[in-house]
Amino acid sequence: MTQNCRALKQHLEDLVAARYLRDYIDQDKEVTEPKNPPPEPNVEHPPWLVINVIHGTATQESEETLKEEIAKAAQTQQVMSVELASKKVRIVPKSPLCTISFTRKDLEGIQHPHIDALIITVGIGKRFEVKRVLVDQGSAADILYYDLFRKLGLSEQHLTPTAAPLVGFNSQPEWPLGRIVLPVVAGTKTLQIEFLVINTPSPYNAILGRPWIHQIEAVPSTYHQLIRFPTEHGVEQISGDQVASKHCFMAALKAK
Template identity: 85%
Template sequence: MLGDPARRNQKLRCTYHQDRGHMTQNCRALKQHLEDLVATGHLREYIDHDKEVAELGNPLPEANIEHPPWLIINVIHGTAAQESEESLKEEIAKAAQIQRIMSVEPASKKVHTVPKSPLCTISFTSKDLEDIQHPHTDALIIIVGIGKRFDVKRVLVDHGSAADILYYDLFRKLGLSEQHLTPAAAPLVGFNSQPEWPLGRIVLPVVAGTKTHQIEFLVINTPFPYNAILGRSWIHRMEAVPSTYH
């Protein structure tokens, strides 16, 4: 049973769950289990076939089954057990204490400033689809200048990446060595939650079009089909909107 055991009705017992909280005849989990057994061909001796099968020529009227409501799944985290009200209060109090100790201003009191830049509308039209074969699931791959004199091909633009990544083979071809690196502060955690420690950090100029930005890369020594990854920090610096469709 889900929920806090202390808040259940201890006078009611469910034989199916071997626990207290509700009566067996009201157990929704048991009813669903029985329905699943019937659907797979079991318990046929307990089924009222007169109700299940209509007489020939006199079909039973179809039940008026309403469509179930559209449900929402929020962020999935933590354990499957529901948190008690007391534990939630403790977490809120702990967060408030950390906020006081660290002298963190609430978001409502912060003054957010928007960088002043010329306003423009970024849009994609059918003209941007010229010379592109559809359907496709290709990644967005570009050529950029990295360092002082290199045009680097096969650079992945990934707005799902919080870090800008330089792979070790490219790092060496740029004429760089480990003495140019500064230590990395934390490991990278990928999709499979496995941490990967970078060899270090390095700041290099990245040239795209008419813009040049100094970008801090994490250098990784693992095989990869791309030479580098430009993530959200570079995309934001460029004030760009990438489109994999176009």
């Protein structure tokens, strides 16, 4: 989108003003912008399809409070829309140690106080943009829920059997329908991830647990609603969606 391009341009100008990206600036001229990157090959790709699913209904007890919180979070996101757009995939200059950290500036545009989970949007499969993906450091597996599995155009024929059930927080075993390896696109990084497909109701489309987090070498922060990870271009980040997180929380309450 045009506003994303403008936000990225402003961000690059800020980096140059802070004396980063010096290797990309023509020293013979006083320029405040980095050099234009080489044009990408003219390869046509099919458009990304958006998957935006939520399950369940709510108890009346906490629904009104949650609706108020959702409205506040939505208003905050709208006010900070340009800035948040620039944060979706932000490239931070690469350092030899590739330090990943969070500062108070990262809290701008975040509704506080909050207990929101980190819900992000990533690419899964053949050019599908999937929303309501939970980043869960407590999960030892990467989970794909069956509704999303079918929306990705997949069937049981694509699955391989699993040898053991999953054990959840309530210690009840849940047998996956099977395993499948799919590409997951986060920023400029694409990884082949093995998912366990589960046929059970969930407010999330998928869960990215420790296998994906460790493979991408990411550092998630629910407090800052950010996940950052190193790439060959530097450190990139994806912002969480507080509105989606609150909707998922409401759906989970309704399903109880």
